[in-house]
Amino acid sequence: MTQQTTTWQNWGRNVSAEPTRILQPNSTQEIADLLSDPGIRHVKAVGSGHSFTPIAVTDGVLLDLHRMSGIISADPDTGVVQAFAGTRLRELNQALWAFGLAMPNLGDIDQQTIAGAIATGTHGTGARFQGLASAIVGLRIVLADGSVVDCDADHDPDLFAAARVSLGALGIITEVTLQCVPAFRLQAREEPGRLADILADIDARFDSVDHFEFYWFPNTDRVLTKSNDRVPLDGPGTPLPSWRAWLDDEFLSNQVFGALNALASRAPGVVPTLNAISSRALSARTFTAPSYEVFASSRTVRFREMEIAIPREHLAHVLGELVGFLSSSDLRIPFPVEVRCAAPDDVWLSTAYDRPSAYIAIHQYYRMPCEAYFDAFEAIASEAGGRPHWGKLHTLDYPRLRQRVPRLDDFIAVRERVDPAHRFGNAYLDRVLGSA
Ligand SMILES: Cc1cc2nc3c(=O)[nH]c(=O)nc-3n(C[C@H](O)[C@H](O)[C@H](O)COP(=O)(O)OP(=O)(O)OC[C@H]3O[C@@H](n4cnc5c(N)ncnc54)[C@H](O)[C@@H]3O)c2cc1C
Known part of the structure; x- marks a missing residue:
């Protein structure tokens, strides 16, 4: 794992962080080993820093997953594709095209990582089409205790339902499985x-x-x-x-x-x-x-x-x-x-x-x-x-959000199960999920 020691800044230049370390892991195992160290209090993954909210900020260890990038497997017949979480949408889209596949819908830029994009609920437009996270059919996540979990609709369905738009609050996603469509x-x-x-x-x-x-x-x-x-x-x-x-x-x-x-x-x-x-x-x-x-x-x-x-x-x-x-x-x-x-x-x-x-x-x-x-x-x-939008500026907090986000308390219950000490927490998550 390579280490960098720089201040981190987002694309909008309105958020910065001073993590103790910025690490660039090469594998799921390296991340699991890191999280197995109880001496590290706070850990967060960052994508390409395109959120306007301080959702990716940490005072602990910041993980930059750009080395965990690219397609792992793709089945052109079923459209099921596994990719590393740090893959930028631009690279993902080009690689899918070579397999005769495409994402069902996209937003208006392609600079985000797939894990960062789904974490905040990134979407495009279309009355018959859903946001990017709806294309996710499976996730590999490293949880707060260092365990590596594969979840989908049949394996820990509650974790899966929560982790498709996770706000980065549930663990470090290292691989995603996508249901893609024929290229169009x-x-x-x-x-x-x-x-x-x-x-x-x-x-x-x-x-x-x-x-x-x-x-x-x-x-x-x-x-x-x-x-x-x-x-x-x-x-x-x-x-x-x-x-x-x-x-x-x-x-x-x-x-x-x-x-x-x-x-x-x-x-x-x-x-x-x-x-x-x-x-x-x-x-x-x-x-x-x-x-x-x-x-x-x-x-x-x-x-x-x-x-x-x-x-x-x-x-x-x-x-x-x-x-x-x-x-x-x-x-x-x-x-x-x-x-x-x-x-x-x-x-x-x-x-x-x-x-x-x-x-x-x-x-x-x-x-x-x-x-x-x-x-x-x-x-x-x-x-x-x-x-x-979880990645765009707003001032709402947990008491106001729970009135309009119907599954917020279900999400919090999953979070308390998989990260009771809030190792993936930060001030933004304290605001929107409550700090109790
Ligand atoms: C110019 C511009 C255009 C945009 N256009 C759109 C648009 O069309 N539609 C739309 O909906 N949004 C849009 N956005 C918002 C953007 O898509 C989201 O903010 C998105 O989350 C950014 O992805 P990122 O890779 O930069 O993630 P970051 O902003 O770096 O991180 C976002 C969250 O993901 C978490 N995260 C990242 N990687 C992982 C991982 N491996 N495991 C667990 N958590 C992780 C981070 O901890 C953080 O909580 C736009 C933003 C900009 C700046």
Whole structure:
């Protein structure tokens, strides 16, 4: 196990940690040996640090699993794939493609590790599709006492139900088993539109497209919609020419957008004008490409984010409240609001547990204040029974969460069984799970 001694920082640059050691294990056994040492009080795994909450922070030993990466086995006939927990989604997706397989659904970047992504309930969009953790059919976990456990729907089903979205609170996951689907392409249609038109028709939009989402630009009535439909590998349709992909996805969406945000942080008064420019910068386009290439975008402009899942039927109302709040406030927000949806699932701490869900994600440039904006939105979404994304900023604590996260106490009971001394605990987990 190689040791590093550096301060750890997350992608959003709002969380840092001073672990006593950062270790890079090579095997499950090395992690089991480490946990067998009762002298080590706190241990946490970290993925690629893409959570905005301090969920991965520890004052003890931080485990960076990037050496435990790659596919262990894949069966192209059944779609069942075993992978090491530290595999980044980008590498996982490319490796799956070589086997003629794909993840059923993905979020909008591919930099996370598979273990980190499922730990916080990472999701994409699609009325008939669930979050990433729903694709997990088995897990290998090193528990607090150093024992190595394989769990699935038949072997310790409660641990399995809890550990698919584990918040990193139950143990160190070293291997995941995924139920993948045959490789598919996505036909992407991206176009500008008006917020009122989208909201008037929102259920039909979500239900008629496999993966629909839209971005609303504050201080404007304009949106950018993304409609991605699943198509076979051998049908018509071509990827974007490389010059257009670079122009839209690198130059306009990252370089120009980054410069506009830097300007906004120095002169917030220009934000409404900048939002009007941003909302018109990207013109309509249609293309077809491998699913994982269409799902994932490159994001180089750093930001802070809050995302809350609400019952789908409340979307138009909650978004209307947010629009009303922003138009009557003098807050300046140069980042669009992202709106997605997901099918219900049975993963205990999934934000879509047992209900069709809409997701509203709000962002702020990392050099501009976000507290007043985020607090106001959290209050609005809370009225609709909003459940926070575990990896994105929120202020909710255990007493408030247990009213809206139905299986929270079941999760805590599993945690008390497998980690009674809270060796995988930290201040964030004390807040959301209680410290008793
Ligand atoms: C630019 C950007 C875009 C994003 N887009 C989306 C999106 O489209 N959809 C969405 O839902 N979210 C999105 N997120 C949030 C992101 O997917 C989650 O925060 C995710 O958890 C990050 O994965 P990670 O590998 O960086 O994990 P980290 O943030 O490093 O860790 C997250 C948690 O996982 C735990 N963990 C990591 N590895 C292990 C392990 N081996 N065993 C046990 N626990 C472990 C950590 O201890 C921690 O508790 C985005 C974030 C950013 C910064």
